[in-house]
Amino acid sequence: DFSGYASRGCAYSYLKKYKLAETDLLKAISLKPNEAGLYAHLAGVYNSTRRYEKAVTATRKAIELGARSENAYNALIANLCLSNHFDECLSKCDDIILQYPTDAFAYFYRAICKNELNSFSKNEVLADLLKAHMLSPDDEGFKRLYEQALAGKSIKLIRR
Numbered sequence: 001d002f003s004g005y006a007s008r009g010c011a012y013s014y015l016k017k018y019k020l021a022e023t024d025l026l027k028a029i030s031l032k033p034n035e036a037g038l039y040a041h042l043a044g045v046y047n048s049t050r051r052y053e054k055a056v057t058a059t060r061k062a063i064e065l066g067a068r069s070e071n072a073y074n075a076l077i078a079n080l081c082l083s084n085h086f087d088e089c090l091s092k093c094d095d096i097i098l099q100y101p102t103d104a105f106a107y108f109y110r111a112i113c114k115n116e117l118n119s120f121s122k123n124e125v126l127a128d129l130l131k132a133h134m135l136s137p138d139d140e141g142f143k144r145l146y147e148q149a150l151a152g153k154s155i156k157l158i159r160r
Contacts, residue, residue: 002031006038013045021045036065043075052083070096074105086113104135108142115155125149 009024025042032038043058056079063072073096080089093110096103111128114120129146136142145155 002028002035002038005031006035006041009045010041013041013048016048018045018049022049034065036062036067039065040067040072040075043079047075047079047082052079055079056083056085070100070103073100074103077106077109081109081112081116084116086116089113090117102135104132104139104142107135108132108145111145111149112155115149122149125155129155 005024005028009021009028012018012021012024022042022045025038025045029035029038029042039058039062043055043062046052046055046058056076059072059076059079063076073092077089077092077096080086080092089109090113093106093113096106097110100106107128111125111132114128115125126146126149129142129149133139133142133146149155
């Protein structure tokens with residue numbers, strides 16, 4: 001039964017035993033390959049282990065199989081940004097903002113991408129960071145990067 005492997009894989013992930021989590025989630029996927037949530041959890045494992053390209057692939061598969069929530073799209077743009085796919089991430093952020101106009105993460109990642117692509121004005125980057133901060137004022141990361149950019153300091157996404 002796929003659910004046993006899936007449950008144990010999620011537990012291993014929670015315990016930060018990522019190799020074991022990956023093994024169980026891949027086994028669960030082999031037993032039930034059309035289960036979107038399995039790919040979402042696998043993407044989380046890949047993200048936690050800094051394998052962002054694999055995280056992008058797994059997140060895309062989750063979305064393809066029906067995980068079309070705001071959180072799923074946010075996972076995709078985070079993984080796209082972390083794997084340096086800034087053009088695609090920027091485009092996806094625009095799409096997400098059309099669908100979810102109050103999605104702070106989409107504005108945040110759009111600002112990061114604009115900054116990384118270096119073809120947008122400082123004001124355009126600041127506007128998106130401000131919007132992210134205003135939509136989610138309790139998020140310290142949004143606030144910190146907005147204040148750094150406002151002060152003219154370099155902003156970079158910190159890869160854990």
